[in-house]
Amino acid sequence: MEKKSRRSFMKTLGVSIGAAGVVGGSSILNSCTQVESTSGDTITLLTSSGELVKVEKSQLKPADIPSLSENQKRGREGLPGKKFVMVIDLSKCRNARQCMKACQNHHQLRPEQHHINVLEMQDAENTAPYYMPKPCQHCDNPPCTKVCPVNATFKREDGIVLIDNERCIGCRFCIAACPYSARVFNWFEPRDADKYKGVTYNIEANVPQKKGTISKCLFSADRLRDGKLPSCVSACPNGVYWFGDQNEDAVTNGTTHETTSFSELIKTNAGYTLMPDLGTKPRVYYLPPKDRAFPFQGEIEQHHS
Template sequence: MEKNKNEKSSTNRRNFLKLGLMSSVTAVAGASLISNLASEEELKASGEKVRLLTPDGKVVEVDATNINNYPEAHITPAEARKGIPNRKFVMVIDLAKCKNARKCVEGCQKGHKLDHGEEFMKVQLIQDNPEAEPYWFPKNCMHCDEPPCVTVCPTGATFKRDDNIVLVDTDRCIGCKFCITSCPYSARQFNWEHKAKYDDKSQPYSPETSVPGAEGTVIKCDFCPDMLRQGKLPHCAQSCPMGVIYFGDKNEDIVTNGEETVRFSQLIKDRAGYRHLEHLGTKPNVYYLPPVNKQFPLERGFDIDEEIIERYKDVPYVQELKKQGKL
């Protein structure tokens, strides 16, 4: 029974269009998705039906099994700069649910073919003051509306799209690292060596997939635009077993973690959502819900490799645990 429940949960996260993420059953990829659905004959097949809104405003009913049958489509560097029309993607991270399972990290690494030491999603341990208990803090690229990384890039390799996503075009990147030093969130890293991506010659290069990779360039979280074009949640959101990460469209005012679909504005209002380092004026598109009434004991998050625990050595709470011989 539990296994079936987990499998169903995983399927729901992978196919978030079926959860009604977009109001008025609007497809996330618009014309691209509609034009690449199965043939008219296949759409008449029996089974669950899902209603979608076409780009010209017509409501159509299609077989649910065809929703994510989106063929591999190469998005060129020029097309990647345009973004997905009429979307303003946003992420919400519920700190009360996080127990440092690190599945978001692993899912992202697998989806982006990252090496073991490369992490677009990092889980930090934050202790705001010596009297307070720490909390787990997943942190990725904030995809800012005022991104300093874009401002300092001398070649235009880093760019901001209309759908809120900030990407890196490694064809233009010269590896100057200006963007790395300007990012207040430490969201970027230099690609010294990336064997897995070098070997992947199965598709032409695209900034939306960063495959194949390029040594001597900058890499970072990209909100998984290739997944979004297929109507799927980003790798981190669909990998989290606790439903910590919500993702959706600010224009539609809806976000989902694959299990729960809610109004973005209401969620932020009811839970006092905030943005990390708001005072810097970068206007991030990643929001956080405070770690109030945490659902899991903090100690569960220490069931990890010693090398990762070492990252938290400067946190007073961890120092105290080590003194007591509990770590």
Template sequence: MKNPDEKGAAPPGVNARRRFLQGLALAGGAGAAHAAFGAWGGSTLSDAFADFFQQHYQRMTEAEISEAITRIERKAKRRYGVDIQCDTTPAQQGVVFGYAINVSKCRGYRDCVHACVRENNLSRDTQYIRVIEMDRDSTDLRHGDHYYDHEQVPLDGKYYLPMQCMHCDNPPCVKACPVEATWTEPDGIVVVDYDWCIGCRYCMTACPYQARHFNWGSPALPPEEINTATHYLGNRPRPAGVVEKCHFCVQRTRKGRQPACQEACPTGARIFGNLLDPDSEIRYVLANKAIFRLKEDLGTEPKFWYFRDK
């Protein structure tokens, strides 16, 4: 901490003021440009206009969607210099996704957290998954700590509870959205149309699980680490000022793959599958294990269960 008596290297007053005014002018200009060219930055004028008039995802025609996709890919190329493939794979028939986590097996390594960050092109200061360190024999989330930073995990007397979007069947965030930019897909995934979101963050306050995250600035993404296999409703690079959240890796799961967090989990604590398939692993867990959901009394009906071995 600096002693207040020490004199900082303050610039002479004239220069300071001039620099301040210059900065103000620059910021104003940048703001104006920002408004004109959309939140993406670096768009051409035609792209900016097309973005402005782009419809809600569910109301776009096939042609409009494909145009929007080419725009998204073009902007990503211009901004990051990376060729991404953005697809719009629809939900499969007869599939509703569910998730179950074995809290006896989760050891708090946070491998899932960082697999998610890499897979979903998250800004490097955002994490969809929060692994909460809980006191044994307690489910009181108020005493949980997700900032834990030990040399070795797991600690004795603690257990680890990963939380992410629960993909509620009765999602309060969807009800809160004033522009219907977030909705439940037929396969149960609650998605966000990032281009329709106005960034009001009502959904963030409505969500009882703190699952939604806001892009305060343009996502800080190293271009060489961008995952190029993207989905319109999933992990495409997001603009600043919109809300995003876990989408069960829609770009993977709709093609039969596992979500990145399941794939990264080294202990096998994460179980993902189709709730409508009676032979699926998750159905076995729901039928044979002592399961619980978080904040069930709120009636949000999460499709995200926790269970213990014993």
């Protein structure tokens, strides 16, 4: 963190980054965070999609700019009245891994780091293998939050578990406590560290990443604030992911954009959660790999051989 106040720095530039996006003439910039200006007439902004864009200062006008502490407070409160839930249809996954790529780009992750990973699974010797995406389960009874000594990881009212890397001391107690191996440690400087230098920390995207802290799946909380689906859900080309609000009993498919009843989807397709006997109460549900839309890659290779 720079010694000088980012709030003061942004005020001297006379620009505005609102809670929902940039206040000004460019409507395509949503939930942007300020970065150091690269020239006298332009400024670089970070969008909620994780892209750095340059805009003319003349397109922006002054407004109240939330401080880092205000952003952190908002990030801990979450979205009122919401209870987010994810459904993963294992019959649709063909290991395209576009969900992983989109997540890495969004959250400034190195090639070896994953907030979500697609695993090759086989439940028994004589059963057919299948692919299983595995993100953080965003448990309603999360063991990770209970062991953190500095309250860096926490559960929001809208169901999302987040990490504040401004508080994280890198003790890794949460990694040891998580039964789903859903967390990663930043052993090295994050991807494109110089590119993100000066970016105001966004707790809902956990960007910029910081060496010596923990990172994990966030359900793309910053995109949810903009009314968008998580990056992984939108990027999947095969309709694997459903995402929505359990309070509204509605989930939307990221590929077909079809919206359906969450409870009905789980009930009619024998949905389940991982390791229910642990009592963690995950908010990620799986639909079994029945009537798979695509053959397993190993089966394709065996057929051609």
